[in-house]
Amino acid sequence: MVFLMLLAGCTTRPVSTGGVTATDNAGELVEPEQTPPESPAKAPVPVRPFPEDALYQLLLAEISGYRGAYDEALAIYREQALRLQDPGVAARAARLARYLKKNDVLAEVAAVWSELEPSHMEPWQYLTDFAIQQEDYQSALRYMSKIDGLGGEVNSTSLPIGLKAYRKSPRAPCLRACVR
Numbered sequence: 001m002v003f004l005m006l007l008a009g010c011t012t013r014p015v016s017t018g019g020v021t022a023t024d025n026a027g028e029l030v031e032p033e034q035t036p037p038e039s040p041a042k043a044p045v046p047v048r049p050f051p052e053d054a055l056y057q058l059l060l061a062e063i064s065g066y067r068g069a070y071d072e073a074l075a076i077y078r079e080q081a082l083r084l085q086d087p088g089v090a091a092r093a094a095r096l097a098r099y100l101k102k103n104d105v106l107a108e109v110a111a112v113w114s115e116l117e118p119s120h121m122e123p124w125q126y127l128t129d130f131a132i133q134q135e136d137y138q139s140a141l142r143y144m145s146k147i148d149g150l151g152g153e154v155n156s157t158s159l160p161i162g163l164k165a166y167r168k169s170p171r172a173p174c175l176r177a178c179v180r
Contacts, residue, residue: 054084070100081109087116094126103130121152128154 050058061076077093080086090113097106107130114123124146131140144154 050084050086054080058089065096070096074100074102074105078105078109081112085112085116087113087120090116091120091122094123098126103133106130118146119150121147121150124150125152125154 057076057080061073061080064070064076065073074093074096077089077096081090081093090109093109094106094113097103097109106126110123110126110130113120114127117123124143128140128143128147131137131143147154
């Protein structure tokens with residue numbers, strides 16, 4: 001009996017629309033006109049099905065990750081990112097590689113991701129960090145330029161360390177020429 005009363009109470013409760021209601025002169029509730037928030041125009045993401053065996057492998061990677069077998073999950077994601085050339089799979093592989101600090105895999109899948117989604121800043125940031133770690137400062141500057149062109153900020157904690165080491169190298173004049 002109590003359950004039925006609670007159930008009836010829930011069904012008759014008014015639903016809030018999130019807007020502020022007001023009363024007019026007659027005392028009736030007046031809902032404000034609601035305009036949906038404008039969202040930036042995005043290009044539609046092409047949807048394509050995965051081959052059945054690839055879907056199985058991606059599910060296996062997810063389950064491996066949930067069970068703590070991160071290296072196994074990364075190996076599967078890497079393989080599928082290279083095979084499928086899908087930006088979502090490449091992004092997932094890159095983020096997992098970054099988490100596991102597998103920099104060679106990160107660079108490989110971030111390069112794939114940057115080709116598939118050149119207007120996405122995250123893979124360019126990963127490539128910048130990897131290039132600095134490898135002391136490939138010319139590539140790092142190219143990647144930083146790409147990030148800047150996309151309206152982002154370069155967020156590299158290893159840049160000052162890399163530049164300090166680079167200043168001592170015979171390639172330092174190149175850096176000065178690139179920065180000017």
